[in-house]
Amino acid sequence: MKQTKKAAIQGGGGSNHEIAAKAYFNTEDIEMVECNTFEEIFSTLKKDSSVYGIIAIENTLVGSILQNYTLLKDSGLVIIGEYKLRIKHQLLALPGQSIEDITEVHSHPMALAQCAEFFKQYPHIKMISRDDTALSGKWIRDNQLKGMAAIAPQLAAEKYDLEIIAKDIETNKRNFTRFLIISDKGKIEVEELLVANKVNKSSLVFSLPHSEGSLSKVLSVLAFYNINLSKIQSLPIVGHEWEYMFYIDLVFDDYNRYLQSLDAIRPLTKNLKNLGEYHVCKRSFDTVSNDNRSLSEQKTF
Amino acid sequence: MKQTKKAAIQGGGGSNHEIAAKAYFNTEDIEMVECNTFEEIFSTLKKDSSVYGIIAIENTLVGSILQNYTLLKDSGLVIIGEYKLRIKHQLLALPGQSIEDITEVHSHPMALAQCAEFFKQYPHIKMISRDDTALSGKWIRDNQLKGMAAIAPQLAAEKYDLEIIAKDIETNKRNFTRFLIISDKGKIEVEELLVANKVNKSSLVFSLPHSEGSLSKVLSVLAFYNINLSKIQSLPIVGHEWEYMFYIDLVFDDYNRYLQSLDAIRPLTKNLKNLGEYHVCKRSFDTVSNDNRSLSEQKTF
Structure with missing residues (x-):
């Protein structure tokens, strides 16, 4: 079983x-x-x-x-x-109420911030910061609190028998x-993924000493090995003021070639760490495209 | 005058x-x-x-x-x-109160989130999300609200005659x-800055088409021109799923060489935009170092 x-x-x-x-x-x-x-x-x-x-x-x-x-x-x-x-953010409350009945909305601070525009129309509603979106809904259900609402996904409404009193209230749809x-x-x-020939992405973190063009060298080597990037972000290492940390996501077709590229960049980096090797998400950030394109069409640079 | x-x-x-x-x-x-x-x-x-x-x-x-x-x-x-x-985040209230008297804390959602650890000791205090840190303090002063506190900088305490009832309550000091x-x-x-020979940093934004090693080429050209980076961040352009946008900060000694490097990378990029040319902040992210080091010691890669 x-x-x-x-x-x-x-x-x-x-x-x-x-x-x-x-x-x-x-x-x-x-x-x-x-x-x-x-x-x-x-x-x-x-x-x-x-x-x-x-x-x-x-x-x-x-x-x-x-x-x-x-x-x-x-x-x-x-x-x-x-x-x-x-x-998507939904406004949930005990059934049978309208938004005019609501005096407090509870949710995670990020969800509150992302719906701030919507609540400008309802200045009498206090926005209260909690640890979680869905649990704010559960708390309203458990305590049968009228006049209270939560910002949470639709799944929370189904789970906790709450009513969606305002739909898709997030300011930015993207x-x-x-x-x-x-x-x-x-x-x-x-x-398992390798057997199925499904490893085609990995996430790395490394630091670089302060030296001219140090990142350029690493990216050049990756390009020579035909390894593409789908993310790069630098961060200053607080407390080590002449060093940076880099998070990069690599996308590739040939797993062995990718392994060789890691060996090739290791001497150019410090504390190179592989955070994981996995299969690219078929779903893109775009709402429209949900199809299964070939890897070579995945977005990279 | x-x-x-x-x-x-x-x-x-x-x-x-x-x-x-x-x-x-x-x-x-x-x-x-x-x-x-x-x-x-x-x-x-x-x-x-x-x-x-x-x-x-x-x-x-x-x-x-x-x-x-x-x-x-x-x-x-x-x-x-x-x-x-x-x-640094301070907890401010009308004078003469202690934290046990407080039932609600008001601030910007980011400040609330950054002090969440502190408030775990005081589960009776409701954390209420508002547009601004300092204005939450002003609102308490204007309405003489006892039992209410705001998370805001020390300057707000001075400005609105509030007392700091808990100091430096941010979870992470970095x-x-x-x-x-x-x-x-x-x-x-x-x-004016150019006359004073003080332009040594600039911020650019550009996009790159989906093509192998496209970022590597841009960084190589900048390295050839002895232009250093102090920040790089990629972002997928939502709605244009095969394109990325890049924010980079450049640091340089020679303004003319920098201008030449812009001409050199322009054909490799799309929609290259110069967000501004300015003088590097003398103060580093580190609290200790506040001295005026020479540019060549500024952190770059």
């Missing part, structure tokens, strides 16, 4: 993390392990290596979630996949979040 | 934007033009070109403030300077924000 998969998510059931987990594994038959913080996801995976972790890593509006990069880098866990989700699927069994997962 | 300088800031007096404005211009004699939103800063500058704008552009914890990059890129205004500020000083009189400012 096949065991039900378990996925550790930040926040409660009904959150975008649960939506991403189910979409990535393409099944409803997956048990959510609810964690209060991203740190708790990492410690859960370390205690039980059969559990997968789902973590938001970047968003088209706010950029990279740097804290999660740091946790990942320091954890020893690896990325085994990615999923890109269009984020709001996509990229989630990483992480695991403590990285090696086994990668071997 | 010399006119008093005016600086448009986001939020109210006493905010980090005011602190950055005064520190950059190295004077207390500067009039703040308070704006509710970053959009309002840009429209203020377009109406009155004598006003400078101060906008937060990146933070060591949350990364780039992408929305402000977009506003800047579309505005036609230019960067004339930068300032890097260590962010919290620095880089502010840009923007202006509608970019050309005049740059000419």
Whole structure:
């Protein structure tokens, strides 16, 4: 008998993390392990290596979630996949109310910020910051709180018998979040992917000493090996003021060639760390294109 | 008689934007033009070109403030300077109260999020999301609200006669924000800086078509011209799924050589736009080093 998969998510059931987990594994038959913080996801995976972790890593509006990069880098866990989700915010409340009945809206600060424009029409509604979107809805249901609303995904409305009293209230519709699927069994997962010839992306972190053109050299070597990039971000290392850290995502067709390129750039970098090798998300940040294009058509530079 | 300088800031007096404005211009004699939103800063500058704008552009914890990059890129205004500020959060309330008296804390969602750890000890305190840090303090003072606190800088405490009831409550002390000083009189400012031989940094935005090694080529050309980088960030252009946008900061010693390098990379890029030429902030992201090192020691790659 096949065991039900378990996925550790930040926040409660009904959150975008649960939506991403189910979409990535393409099944409803997956048990959510609810964690209060991203740190708790990492410690859960370390205690039980059969559990997968789902973590938001970047968003088209706010950029990279740097804290999660740091946790990942320091954890020893690896990325085994990615999923890109269009984020929509719904206003949920106990059934039978309208927005005029609402005096407080509770949600995660990011969700509150992303719906600020909508609430300008309702200055009598207090915006209250909480740890999670979906759990704000659960709290309203559990305590049968009239006059209170939560900003959360539609899945939370279904889960907690709440009514959507305002739909898609996010200011900017071009709001996509990229989630990483992480695991403590990285090696086994990668071997499975390799057998299926499905590894075509990896995420690296490294630092570079202060020296003229040091990044240019690394990128030139990768180009010589026909390795493409789909992300690059530099960060100053606070406390080490002459050094930078770089997060880059590589996309490639030939796994062996990719391994050779790592050997070739290692001497040019410092503390090169492979955060994981996985298969490119078929879904693009664009709402329209949801088809399965060939790798050579994936966006890279 | 010399006119008093005016600086448009986001939020109210006493905010980090005011602190950055005064520190950059190295004077207390500067009039703040308070704006509710970053959009309002840009429209203020377009109406009155004598006003400078101060906008937060990146933070060591949350990364780039992408929305402000977009506003800047579309505005036609230019960067004339930068300032890097260590962010500290104070808990402010009407005098004579202790934290046990507080039932609600009001601030900007980012400040609430950055102090979440502190408030875990006080689960009875509701965290309420507002447009601005300092203005939350002003609102408490104006309405003489006991039991309410605001998260804001020390300057707001001085300005609104509030007491600091908990000091430096930010979870992470390595919290620095880089502010840009923007202006509608970019050309005049740059000419003044050029005369003083003080232009040694610039910010560019461009896109690259999907083609192998396209970024590597641009960086190689810059390296040939001895131009260093101090920042690079790629962003997928939502809606144009095979294209990326890049924000890069260049640092250089020789202004003419820099101009030549722009001509050299232009044919390799698309929509290359110069967001401004200015003088590197002498202050580093590090709290310790506040000395005026020579440019060649500035952090670059």
